[in-house]
Amino acid sequence: PKLFVVTREGEEKVVDGQVGLTVMENIRDNGFDELLALCGGCCSCATCHVHVDAADFDKLKPMGDDENDLLDSSDHRVATSRLSCQIPFTEELDGLRVTIAPED
Ligand code: FES
DSSP: OEEEEEOTTSOEEEEEOOBTBBHHHHHHTTTOTTOOOTTSSSSSSOTTEEEEOHHHHTTSOOOOHHHHHHHHTOTTOOTTEEEGGGOBOOGGGTTEEEEEOOOO
């Protein structure tokens, strides 16, 4: 499945996403160094913050309380903010489009 990633500079790139990895891992493994993902995916750093395309947002499973709390610590939270390490990438998410959020 395809994953579209928009960088902080506004450049859109398409990635061949791997099912079984999270969206964060798919982004990181494809060379987007600006997605720091410092905690490695354990929902404690918020440096994997992305803005999900509004059209795709409802396809995602609801976020947990930890994720919600962590997103609240960001100055760049929007209605479609998610932590990409908390989104398992699946076939159903083919075409998902996310923008890497500005650095906090
Ligand atoms: Fe740290 Fe997602 S990688 S919260």
